[in-house]
Amino acid sequence: MKYRELYRQAVEMIPLAYAPFSKFKVGAALLGKDGKVYTGVNVENSSFGGTICAERSAFVKAISEGCMEFEAIAVVSSDGEAWPCGICRQFMKEFCEDDFKIITGNDEDSLRVYTMEEILPEGFRL
Ligand code: THU
Numbered sequence: 001m002k003y004r005e006l007y008r009q010a011v012e013m014i015p016l017a018y019a020p021f022s023k024f025k026v027g028a029a030l031l032g033k034d035g036k037v038y039t040g041v042n043v044e045n046s047s048f049g050g051t052i053c054a055e056r057s058a059f060v061k062a063i064s065e066g067c068m069e070f071e072a073i074a075v076v077s078s079d080g081e082a083w084p085c086g087i088c089r090q091f092m093k094e095f096c097e098d099d100f101k102i103i104t105g106n107d108e109d110s111l112r113v114y115t116m117e118e119i120l121p122e123g124f125r126l
Helices: 003-016 054-064 086-093
Strands: 026-032 037-041 070-077 101-105 111-115
Touching: 003 026, 003 037, 003 070, 003 101, 003 111, 026 054, 037 054, 054 070, 054 086
Parallel strands: 070 101
Antiparallel strands: 026 037, 026 070, 101 111
């Protein structure tokens, strides 16, 4: 699947985000090695620490449906380009190889693509 199409699917998710506190809505589209796309949104909570980011919600959906290997994730916010937070980078590291791709951008004609290794060098795994 082309990264532009994955990015478009992330954009389509933005309205489904639950972000009444930050007003910062995020959509994610995660491409599994099974060829399926697992989408996610950020889901905030009145107890702020209970919030889950869009990236992690996509991973949790995929893993709970039996997909454990991944190729790429597109992430985008209601403000445009959005980079995974530190917690999400570590979460991804658990399931992704160094060549896993992270895609974001302000629009589909200006996508930025980085690898897992680039966004979390020397990442931790037991
Ligand atoms: N957020 C994400 O969904 N992904 C990120 O990588 C950065 C932050 C969400 C969490 C929270 O709901 C809002 O953005 C503001 O931090």
